[in-house]
């Protein structure tokens with residue numbers, strides 16, 4: 001079966017990237033982390049000495065190449081900030097719509113992001129909205145980035161991370177263009193009390209039920 005699109009949206013650090021990548025591998029569809037597009041535009045702007053808040057991202061979006069998404073310097077704090085500034089710009093978003101649709105045009109795809117089910121693929125075969133509370137997301141991020149839960153400043157660091165995530169949620173949800181929101185027909189998966197493996201099994205069971213033609217290798 002070709003051209004099946006599965007949208008995986010949700011807030012930052014909800015685990016949707018890992019889940020979407022694994023889901024794609026299980027069902028044999030190409031995978032695109034669309035956050036990398038905004039990160040790469042921010043990176044190109046910073047490299048060119050431009051301020052990512054300035055509106056020249058359309059140019060960068062148009063000149064993005066596949067190799068720009070493979071750079072190892074797309075997850076720095078500077079790029080985090082820059083990506084959220086370029087992601088607000090209607091011109092950048094518009095320039096990236098085609099890139100995302102083309103990616104899925106031949107063989108379908110699993111894409112993760114903020115607006116996949118609402119803007120990029122409103123007719124996706126299946127839409128997931130993966131979420132978790134800011135506190136749980138902060139805990140996961142803390143451990144993933146090598147944080148030591150026994151360190152004297154761990155509690156403080158966790159509170160600061162949860163606050164930062166709340167702020168990012170606010171910025172992503174309140175922007176004028178393509179805000180983060182739950183598509184009406186999305187299946188919401190709250191992973192607060194699920195491990196990454198449980199979340200994947202849960203999502204795979206829904207895929208099996210809703211798109212039986214999409215054969216997958218067993219877990």
Ligand code: DC
Pocket residue numbers: 012034035036038039083084085087112113114115116172
């Ligand atoms: O998921 P991420 O943290 O890599 O995303 C980087 C930035 O891009 C973040 O500010 C949210 C934004 N983004 C977006 O606006 N739309 C998407 N489809 C994906 C990411």
